[in-house]
Amino acid sequence: MNDKEALFSLIGEKVFRIRGYLVMLDRDLAGLYGVETKRLNESVRRHIKRFDNEDTMFQITQLEYSEASRSQFATLKRGENIKYMPYAFTELGIAKL
DSSP states (O other): OOHHHHHHHHHHTTEEEETTEEEEEHHHHHHHHTSOHHHHHHHHHHTGGGGOSTTTEEEOOHHHHHHHHHHTOTTOOTTOOOSSOOEEEOHHHHHHO
């Protein structure tokens, strides 16, 4: 497997279907960009008009998080407690980042 295939494989593992959208979570995007999740979300808040509807991003609910964690988020630790629900970015939202 070459570097390009490895990158596509890595990204593919970070794509989830939530509310009918294919999305990536803020923490995964922050990792790809080499920044802290907190900093990525601060930048989004500074430019919130770009992300003004669900077609670009949305915050997932506790129910969506727990349902998805059973089947999709293989990296979650059992009993993991998170302070804020992650933001999910659609393809359009990722392009706007």
